[in-house]
Amino acid sequence: EPEVTQTPSHQVTQMGQEVILRCVPISNHLYFYWYRQILGQKVEFLVSFYNNEISEKSEIFDDQFSVERPDGSNFTLKIRSTKLEDSAMYFCASSTDSVYEQYFGPGTRLTVT
Amino acid sequence: SQELEQSPQSLIVQEGKNLTINCTSSKTLYGLYWYKQKYGEGLIFLMMLQKGGEEKSHEKITAKLDEKKQQSSLHITASQPSHAGIYLCGADMGQAGTALIFGKGTTLSVSS
Numbered sequence: 001e002p003e004v005t006q007t008p009s010h011q012v013t014q015m016g017q018e019v020i021l022r023c024v025p026i027s028n029h030l031y032f033y034w035y036r037q038i039l040g041q042k043v044e045f046l047v048s049f050y051n052n053e054i055s056e057k058s059e060i061f062d063d064q065f066s067v068e069r070p071d072g073s074n075f076t077l078k079i080r081s082t083k084l085e086d087s088a089m090y091f092c093a094s095s096t097d098s099v100y101e102q103y104f105g106p107g108t109r110l111t112v113t
Numbered sequence: 114s115q116e117l118e119q120s121p122q123s124l125i126v127q128e129g130k131n132l133t134i135n136c137t138s139s140k141t142l143y144g145l146y147w148y149k150q151k152y153g154e155g156l157i158f159l160m161m162l163q164k165g166g167e168e169k170s171h172e173k174i175t176a177k178l179d180e181k182k183q184q185s186s187l188h189i190t191a192s193q194p195s196h197a198g199i200y201l202c203g204a205d206m207g208q209a210g211t212a213l214i215f216g217k218g219t220t221l222s223v224s225s
Contacts, residue, residue, distance in 0.1 A: 004155075033212070043156070043201065045212035056212055091155060100144050100163075100205060102213060106155040 002026045004105035006092050012111045013082055021077045021108045023092030032075045033093040033102060034067065036060070043091065049075065082112045115140045117202055119216035126192050127224050134187045134219045136202030142182045146203040146213060156201065159187075189221075197223045 005024045013019050025032050034046040047057040049067050066078045075094075079086055089109050093102040116139045126132050136145070144163050148156040160169045162178035162185060169176050173190045189196055199220050203213040 035213075042217050043203075043213075043215040045214065048212060058212065089153070093156075101146060101158050101161045103158055104148070104156040107153075109153070 004092055004094055004103055006090075006105040006108050008108060009106065010109045010111070012113065015084060015112055016081050019079050019082055019110065021079075021090050021092075021110070023075045023077075023105055024073050025075055025092065025094030026103060027073070028096065029094035029103075030097045031055075031095045031102075032067075032069070033095075034077045035091045035093065035104075036088040037091065037107075038085075038088045046077070079110075082110075084112050086110060087112045115204060115214055117204055117214060117216035119200075119202055119219050121219060122217070123220040123222075125222045125224060128193060129191055132189050132192055132221070134200050134221070136185045136187070136216055138183045138204060140183070142178070142185070142204050144205040145176075145178055145182075145185045146205070147176050147185075147187050148201045148203060148215075150199040150201055150218070152199065159200075192221075192223045194223045194225055197221055 007022045032049045035043050036046055037043045045058050047061045047067055048055045064080045068076050089107045091107045092105045095102045118137045120135050146161050147159040149159055150156050160176045165180040165182045167178045175188045178185045199218040201215050201218045203215045205211050205213050
């Protein structure tokens with residue numbers, strides 16, 4: 001069964017460093033998303049991406065964040081200068097254009113020290 | 114903005130018992146999604162409901178959306194330890210590719 005994959009599973013970084021989180025969405029999906037979940041809190045939407053551009057973003061997704069689909073399979077989230085409060089589980093998700101349900105990856109746990 | 118409230122926050126049931134988890138929206142729902150999450154892991158899609166009065170079942174899990182499309186319930190029949198986890202309801206704004214908002218989740222423990 002096709003699934004969304006994410007790497008790395010756990011990333012530890014120092015405050016101020018840049019991190020790139022990687023995702024491989026399901027191959028025939030056209031919409032891609034990033035969500036995050038701070039420990040003990042709700043899953044929060046960050047950004048959605050369609051047709052090589054951002055289609056929607058939340059207030060959390062400020063200038064420190066960027067997304068890219070560098071090739072036909074990967075979808076990345078970059079945080080330019082990490083802060084302590086960026087520590088969270090980051091989930092990638094994808095969906096088709098005709099079916100609304102979003103399929104989530106296993107997540108990358110980002111720890112900023 | 115739309116808010117989703119889930120109840121109860123946590124639940125402990127004995128194996129074999131039935132249980133219900135509720136999700137209430139402050140606004141009319143377009144799409145209502147149920148996901149299951151194991152602690153520290155990803156979200157597993159369970160079911161999606163879109164029509165008022167709609168009901169869907171998969172194995173021992175049944176989800177319903179009320180006629181007014183503001184409340185959904187998830188019912189598990191004859192619970193098993195494999196049902197343990199965090200159940201999340203999510204809602205969209207009615208268009209493909211839009212953000213999902215989530216409730217805080219209901220943590221289910223099943224004792225054997």
